[in-house]
Amino acid sequence: MSAASSPAFSFSRIFAMVMRHWYLLRSSWPRLLELIYWPLVQMIMWGFLQSFMAKQTGALAVAAGTFLAAVLLWDILFRGQLGFSFSFLEEMWSRNLANLMISPLRPIEFVLSMITMSLIRLIIGVVPVTFLAMFFFGFNFWGLGIALAAFFANLLLTSWAIGLLCAGLVLRNGLGAEGLTWSIMFLFLPLTCVYYPVAILPAWLQPISWALPPTSVFEGMRALVLEHTFRADLMLWAFGLNVIWISLAGWGFLKLMHSSKQIGSLMSVGE
Amino acid sequence: MNVNVSPPAIEADRLTKRYGDAVAVDAISFSIQAGSVTGLLGGNGAGKTTTIGMIMSLVAPTSGRVSVLGYDMARDAYRVLHRMNFESPYVDLPHRLTVRQNLSVFGRLxxxxxxxxxxxxxxxxxxxxxxxxRQSGKLSAGQKTRVALAKALINEPDILILDEPTASLDPDTADWIRSHLERYRATNNATILLASHNMGEVERLCDRVLMMKRGKIVDDDAPEKLIARYGRQNLEEVFLDIARGTGAAKKEAAE
Structure with missing residues (x-):
């Protein structure tokens, strides 16, 4: 028998979990199609709207120039969270969670595997759409240059923080909380000012908006596209917030996991 | 004198679990020696699944403690989980993965x-x-059980916990599974904890039976000794005596 000790951290266990989800993706074309379907639909719709508004004159035409960048960045945020949450929900749907929870897989390894899968899903779903945006609408997303890396990193960190919190809530409350996973990000759509500047919001709402890391990213994107200025201050602010958000989400996830052991919900996953 | 005393394979000390006002497991204590096969029996709601959950650290005890191979499962579960495994028809493997893929994933874990x-x-x-x-979801019930058992044996566990391992299987497949468990125990000196409603299975496999009722252990002995003490023909009759509350009278009469 395997009396040898089990390492406290193992890349092999993370790799095992990534393989588990990769096998699943590979075996299911609807899952692969779903990854690219919605980003593509969004890109086409906003691309046409941007083309139409660009033909107008004045401020509207200028603002329209940011729509495609905004929708693609929004998809990074939204798809990043969904990619993370999907990997967790797959374990609930397949009633496999108890198998994992009694294995030597540590919570941090479980989370890192979901982060890896979130990246893989994002690459499959969003990267091809950025090239299609170039082909159909002449919009070069990659032309955002080095700033794109800062936008990308900050949006992903936020998406993982929210995904982690959603996973904890589903772990604690069962699949009854699954709906939250799908809808929670839409709360961020108006508050993070994806398509309009923060200044549009009422004064009392603006501090709340600035406390959300993606707000700085979308403001930074508008500054880059409209004024050709990279706002490093905004990126640093977003990163600082993300560190707080990730820390709180990790703490919340562990608390919710502990609570699920208290109420025995791990023995009845799926209900 | 240097005496090397191994800890019990599983030990519960006044282990209790309450859900609000409901007491699922009520201050049970027991010790299971390495290399033994122990049956955990009781009607629905007796507290078997909660007890198993606490042994595997899926459920946190309200009070008391449970240790496996000397490690407190509330504090040190990760020091011993790699030496344990579990099989239950109520826990699945991912359906779209092939059997080989599933076993490969758990082998790495x-x-x-x-x-x-x-x-x-x-x-x-x-x-x-x-x-x-073949994809795991496309297998028959008997094939799925064999695969679940393969997953439970992937790490050659010292402690194997089985929750109704032969539920809904035909007699031939169930017998085949039991034979394999007997061989595994003999070959690996493994400790097996078995929750089952199949009394024949328990009589065949178990050295000892813990009878649970309303969260408490109401009897604890070898199957043949229980049968003799209750003056019954088989373990099923003993189970019915205990479940229906006629057990005490029968036991006293037998004694």
Whole structure:
């Protein structure tokens, strides 16, 4: 028998979990199609709207120039969270969670595997759409240059923080909380000012908006596209917030996991 | 004198679980020696599943403690989880993954030294070869049980916890599974904790039976001794005596 000790951290266990989800993706074309379907639909719709508004004159035409960048960045945020949450929900749907929870897989390894899968899903779903945006609408997303890396990193960190919190809530409350996973990000759509500047919001709402890391990213994107200025201050602010958000989400996830052991919900996953 | 005393394989000390006002497990204490097969019996709601959950650290005790191979499961579960495994018809493996893929994933999770070789060995032992590359969700109930058992044995556990391992299986497949468990225990000196409603299975496999009712252990002995003490023909009759509350009278009469 395997009396040898089990390492406290193992890349092999993370790799095992990534393989588990990769096998699943590979075996299911609807899952692969779903990854690219919605980003593509969004890109086409906003691309046409941007083309139409660009033909107008004045401020509207200028603002329209940011729509495609905004929708693609929004998809990074939204798809990043969904990619993370999907990997967790797959374990609930397949009633496999108890198998994992009694294995030597540590919570941090479980989370890192979901982060890896979130990246893989994002690459499959969003990267091809950025090239299609170039082909159909002449919009070069990659032309955002080095700033794109800062936008990308900050949006992903936020998406993982929210995904982690959603996973904890589903772990604690069962699949009854699954709906939250799908809808929670839409709360961020108006508050993070994806398509309009923060200044549009009422004064009392603006501090709340600035406390959300993606707000700085979308403001930074508008500054880059409209004024050709990279706002490093905004990126640093977003990163600082993300560190707080990730820390709180990790703490919340562990608390919710502990609570699920208290109420025995791990023995009845799926209900 | 240097005496090397091994800790019990599983030990519960006044282990209690309450859900609000409901007491699921009520201050039970027991000790299971390494290499034994112990049956955990009781009607629905007796507290078997909650007890198993606490042993595997899926459920946190309200009070008391449970240790496995000397490690407190509330504090040190990760020091011993790699030496345990679990099988239950109520827990599945991912349906779209093939049997080989599932076993490969769990082999890596348990840091098994040579995963492909271990899978080949299990496939031979548990007769999985004909469907090892088929999706797990497309297997028959008997095939699924054999695969679940293969997953539970992937790390050659010292402690094997089985929750109704032969539920809904035909007698031939169930017998086949029992024979394999007997061989595994004999070969590996493994400790097996078995929750089952199949009394014949318990009589055949178990050295000892813990009878649970309303969260308490109401009797604890070898199957044949229980049968003799209750003056019954088989364990099923003993179970019914205990479940229906006629057990005390019968036991006293027998004694």
């Amino acid at each position: 348990y840091s098994v030294a040579n995963v492909p070789e271990r899978i080949e060995r299990l496939a031979a032992d548990l007769d999985l070869k004909s469907f090892i590359d």
